[in-house]
Amino acid sequence: MTRLSLLCGLGFCLANQAMAWEQVLIDPNTPARNWQVTSEELGIQAERPFKVSMRTLHGGRQEGVSLIEIDNGVMRMTIVPNRGMNVLEAVAGDVRLGWDSPVDEVVNPSFIELNGREGLGWLEGFNELVTRCGYEWVGHPGEDNGELLTLHGRAANIPASRVVLQIDEKPPYVIRLRGELKEKAFKKVDFSIMTELSTEPGRRGFSLHDTLTNEGDYAKEYQALYHTNFGTPLLEQGARFVAPVKQVSPFNAKAGKELSDWQTYRGPTADYDETVFNVVPFADEQGETLTMLHNRSAELGVTVGFNTRELPVFSLWKNTDTEKQGYVTGLEPGTSYSYNRAYQRPLGLVPAIEPGEQKHFHVSYDLLVNKAAVADARSRIEAIQGDRKTEVIEKPLVDLEN
Amino acid sequence: MTRLSLLCGLGFCLANQAMAWEQVLIDPNTPARNWQVTSEELGIQAERPFKVSMRTLHGGRQEGVSLIEIDNGVMRMTIVPNRGMNVLEAVAGDVRLGWDSPVDEVVNPSFIELNGREGLGWLEGFNELVTRCGYEWVGHPGEDNGELLTLHGRAANIPASRVVLQIDEKPPYVIRLRGELKEKAFKKVDFSIMTELSTEPGRRGFSLHDTLTNEGDYAKEYQALYHTNFGTPLLEQGARFVAPVKQVSPFNAKAGKELSDWQTYRGPTADYDETVFNVVPFADEQGETLTMLHNRSAELGVTVGFNTRELPVFSLWKNTDTEKQGYVTGLEPGTSYSYNRAYQRPLGLVPAIEPGEQKHFHVSYDLLVNKAAVADARSRIEAIQGDRKTEVIEKPLVDLEN
């Protein structure tokens, strides 16, 4: 670790942020390697000693994949630089945020053919708590502008180009992990996504702040969706989704049949497959909104907070099939729903980014470990809703049958 | 090497097998590396000293591919963990089981697009003695259930996740190499295949015992085919295929024209391409059967033994084109023929595996190094046939023309 304060001597750093320790974990001259640092080694007398470490996996389709673990004293987050800086899981005590996908390796994108299985190759690697979808497109595979768009875009299968760890020298000792995704193709797209995950020692949660930059000379369409996936113990029969809802509609005819019950969950259900609901959330005056998943007894929950000016819509993915099939629900703030891009353009859900422009996406995740915390989150959500009505649209926004 | 006997202290091992030395060659924390062990180092006073070694290849499309060589004193088998634990070749003295493919590198699956060449991308890596085909499907590329099935499935291009070597501590010092293939995709397939290759010091052959487990909660179709390929010196003009045959039929119209001669081989023949014959073998009361390829003089041969309860059908692939094009014959026991899966379902050759069920596949290969050995194998095959008749079907089982 070198003290960033040395760089700060140039006058740049002090103006913008507290002084921080900084370590390059991966860059063109720095291969991923086994490495770790502890608060103790940094000379920090933390109430909650913390630790950051990196190691590389071998064998199978995870050969060469590295994992970065940030243990902030109460929660241990695992980030996968090789897979779009996705968050594999976050564990606090005996609660794990994440889920059990049949895909039980952390798959190196070098083994993935996104174009396989008619554009569903992405499914051969999908198993994270937070899977970035985007940024050229999101949604189901299908043709748009004469090109097969593969499921949910390329981001999750882009290895990060430069990964840097930063730890503030002063309380609350914010820990930041940044990794850049280069989503590029000559004549097609020139995006850079600077991802950032931050947390503080003692926090049972973490925040993402991603910055999409259009480095090209032309305005481009883009889409983003934060596919955040929870299984047990949060998800169970009677678990509930809570949000300030301006509008809800079923993704397709099947979801339409369960519209009356869309905010409660089934237990693992054979042959259920999935239902998806499209949500337009309400937000406060700054655009901030909060959604929550809590278990049946409302003693355990998680909040997903975001800003509707950045991510105006939300998909609730209820994949309450059997446990081994992947019993999981997705809370997915996005610029867009999960339809193919061709369907979303008429809905106004394919925004553009101007040359040189930056789009920011903030999403925060916090675990709620008791009834009071769940109740408090519910109050905050109700405050956002206020006395505003929810519009329930019975028919899917998109006619997928024709 | 650690003595597995320590684990056996738990009572598991002694009940099931002799005590054994065990070495993890590859697992999440163990990268492939240059390594070897000899019978001498293990303190074994073997009549036939044996050796197992591992090394990694570099450059070209074989960058990062490892080879594991088991030299049992009379035969040296080369296994490719990165390619479905396929057996690249087996060499005994001056006889090599295997063939010369134009593909002369051992290709890392990270460079293969199975979906390329209209589903024939598999051909860019095909060069082994035993190439595993399956297990979600086998057969020629084509659409089934709205999805392009690529040639012969994914197994040969799945790197093994955990590779373990075991050597019995007591005679006959059985050497076992296991590697697990994870054939997984969310919502699509949840297969694990525990492959095992075993041999004994002094044996001019080896046995495979693969266990396919459906780790999912739903019954799934599966297919398996052991694409075992022999070139010279076994294959030559006048070489013969011998088997107890219940039924034979030509794969297509071209093969139909050569049906009368289907058990003998041509020498290298320009513009021949290939003919394929579909065989239903007879077996003994336990389902065991034996097939053989021998050279013209019947002084050199190889047997391929399997169980028809596991692998009920067999394809004879006669690719007697020129030497550089790949002069090779495939003896291919399988659950299925080499048609696209869509064609095999009506033939009853697309079996299902229930949730949690295991399917076993045993295939054994033994080199026959003199006339007596070939004659003995022929006797065993004739004993299985007994006086049972062979049904010759003149027309292909599948109408490929329409």
Add this chain to the structure above:
Amino acid sequence: MTRLSLLCGLGFCLANQAMAWEQVLIDPNTPARNWQVTSEELGIQAERPFKVSMRTLHGGRQEGVSLIEIDNGVMRMTIVPNRGMNVLEAVAGDVRLGWDSPVDEVVNPSFIELNGREGLGWLEGFNELVTRCGYEWVGHPGEDNGELLTLHGRAANIPASRVVLQIDEKPPYVIRLRGELKEKAFKKVDFSIMTELSTEPGRRGFSLHDTLTNEGDYAKEYQALYHTNFGTPLLEQGARFVAPVKQVSPFNAKAGKELSDWQTYRGPTADYDETVFNVVPFADEQGETLTMLHNRSAELGVTVGFNTRELPVFSLWKNTDTEKQGYVTGLEPGTSYSYNRAYQRPLGLVPAIEPGEQKHFHVSYDLLVNKAAVADARSRIEAIQGDRKTEVIEKPLVDLEN
């Protein structure tokens, strides 16, 4: 470095070439690694000390890609063994031959799906000064013989199998870098391409000499195109292309509209995209020809020399779009134009290579650093043209509209 003279003791080397130092940089037993050698270490008292070095990149989609730099004292060439021995750039003083693609990583082919984007996946890695196109096919994606041919073939995405550096022991101390590309697929293609880049200390240029061998037993179609790409400072408004031209025609209708001005360049032009012109060059009696790009003031230029018996046609690719979109021109000698192979067969531009036959491709690149050098090159080009007329064909050779 070992002295090749030792090998030459076998009588082979002395007969064929000067004695040389030789170093294997990559082969099955030699992974790419950080390495360098200098003229001083070789005991060479060079007027222009030279250096060759190799290093490996990490992070992002360039993980594991190696770069070989040959600094001959006045020009530093960077070669990418993982990408078809392509030449990334060549820098002499403050002039860089090369261009700025939006793709700013040197992408490992293991992350490329050539079949993605309807066959345009190649664009996700395209950023070199010299990108080899071929050798099974070149040209725009599209179906031919029932198979999707992906943009410009596989060569640029084949890692070199064996890379050897050779430095002559005697003046002019020619430096040669060879790398073999294996372009193979069972039943489909059996090509080997021995690439060679050579330069001499003090030369502001380099030469390629590639040898395509058909290692198969059947004649095969092949195509080759040397996609050589220049941006600023050579390319600018008013820059000119100079060549001895037998025939020129527009690639498509759009190019047809700019036919009158086809040899001059625009500055960076929004929404320009590209125009392409098909050229049949004149050559001297040995087939040698020369083309040149020079800047507006004719004080800086580069020549691309080749032999029309090997590479009979030439594409001029004018991609004078904005700088960030990729302001670049391609001078592309080839066996063929950039149409899909299906279109080129009727034009007689899909040659065949017989079994065992070798096809040689020589292309040389030299930087011109002053007015006199540019004028001299122009004179040589004019001498080739002599008083022979240029045929201008107004209509594209291929009707792409239908």
